[in-house]
Amino acid sequence: MYEFDFVKPTTLADAIAALGAEEAQALGGGQTLIPTLKQRLAAPAVLVSLTGIGEMQGIELGEGQITIGGATPHAAVAAEVAAAYPALAALAGNIGDPAVRNRGTIGGSLANNDPSACYPAAALASGATIVTSNREIAADDYFEGMFTTALEDGELITAVRFPVPEAASYQKFEQPASRFALVGVFVAKYPEGVRVAVTGAAEDGVFRWSEAEVALSADFSPAALEGIDCPAEGMIADLHGTAAYRAHLVKVMTRRAVMAAAG
Amino acid sequence: MTQVSMTVNGQPATGEVEGRTLLVSFLRDQIGLTGTHVGCDTSQCGACVVHVDGKAVKSCTMLALEADGAEVSTIEGQANADGTLNVIQQAFQDHHGLQCGFCTPGMVMSAAALLKENPKPTEDEIRHYLEGNICRCTGYHNIVKAIMAASGQDVAVLAAE
Incomplete structure (x- = not known):
């Protein structure tokens, strides 16, 4: 790690003031930021801990x-x-x-x-x-x-x-080494309709799978997903899985989430 | 340099650290408690697990200054007052829960955190809880067995492999 100063304010107002300094960076639990600092991928002048507020x-x-x-x-x-x-x-x-x-x-x-x-x-x-x-x-x-x-x-x-939804489930297909989601799907059923959010899969980060939302809002059952496929376009492709594989997993994990939530 | 003070295994510990000094570096290099190990240095392996205010944390992924004022326990504080091994440590010895021993401090500290939360864990719960502790001798089976035994449960149900 490059050297930095460390401050640990006890109020939100003090934290915001401290973050006004040149090259200041907020530090939550540090479980991502500290490994990033170790790799010298970030070089803040001052870290402002948020754990004392x-x-x-x-x-x-x-x-x-x-x-x-x-x-x-x-x-x-x-x-x-x-x-x-x-x-x-x-x-x-x-x-x-x-x-x-x-x-x-x-x-x-x-x-x-x-x-x-x-x-x-x-x-x-x-x-x-x-x-x-x-x-x-x-x-x-x-x-x-x-x-x-x-x-x-x-x-x-x-x-x-x-x-708080009426019913919900999150289904994560873990990348076994990192335990991050290779694909994770959160399905939540509200009186106004069903929302489906997908993480791990897309190059632009988390997104809503609106086609599945429409189908599930009409019929909250795995059968509602038949005939619907998540397009592979824009999906992440890397050594852990191709874009088509991730797109396929989106549907599988959505179905599992609906089954778990409805069950 | 900034002064940091904490209680480590019941004893006051004070030192001068940089902002970037990790808790594990403070424990090992400044107060000489080298039982806490650095395996991967990327928060994957769990050899550096200690308890901070009663919670298991990876001391290679926490700044020493974040532990200012905290109660820290390390493997050195686990033995009974008379110097004999505590229940978990003794179970690791009895059930051959270690081979090279490098991961053992972290395993014992994670096991202690688990048993505090869940005094009678199932085998599955033990394995899930140990996801952040890696044993490169792959001695997991006996580690799980040792933790089952330390919780006072029958280990005969686990296959004797």
Whole structure:
């Protein structure tokens, strides 16, 4: 790692002020950023830790919605939303491994927007609201492509608000070495309709599979997906799988998610 | 350089570190607790697992300054007060849960975290919990067996391979 200064503010206001410095970078749980720094792929002058800010921690279970503080680790989400939103808890409880889940945070994952990360699929399929230090962003407007989001410099995710669906499931086909999603599909059924978000598959990062959404909104069953195929165009192709293979997996994982959610 | 202070295995520990100093470097190089190992240095292998405020973390992927004021436990703090091995360590010895021993500190610390959360885990739960701990001797079977035994469960149900 290149050298950097480290500060650990205890309030959001102090964190925002610290991020105003030249070449400052926010540090969540560090489970992606620290490996990136070790490879010298980033060289911030100052790291601003978000782990000491009480107002960014914790989970609030409200009427029909769940609000998760931006600096809340995956392990807390897995433990605390299990009854209120089991599919979200299951997703959080399957990210990385237990030690990673004790450090990695929901805000860090969404700010990084790794094209193979799990949380973007949950946020997009749930129509979540990304609450930042200066505004609220609908998930549909938030994800702008691989490692790219609507966040501006110095803007922090303070919380994420999830409307609780009637039924949901996340199905991840793991890349066995990294345990990131080779393809992950989150299906969530709301009174207004079904939303299907796919991670791991596309070159532009997480996306909604709208054709499947229309079919599943009319008939929430695996049979509704017959005759629908996800196009291979724009899918990631690498040593782990071709674009056609990923496109095929999108349908398989969607079907599994519908079966799990409907069951 | 910045001063960092934490409690390690019940003892106060203080040192001067850089922003980029990793928790594992502080433990090994500054306070001399070399039981915590660095295997991969990329947060894959789990040889560096320690507990920070009771939670298992990979100390190669946490900055020392993030642990300022924290209670840290390492493998050196696991033995009983009289110096004998604790239940998990003894089970690793009894069930041959180690070969070269390099991964063992991380395995024992992960096992301790698991049993605190889930005192009677099933074999599947143990294997799932150990996803972030790699044993390159591939001694997983006996590691799982040792953790089953440490939780007071019958290990005869596991095949004797």
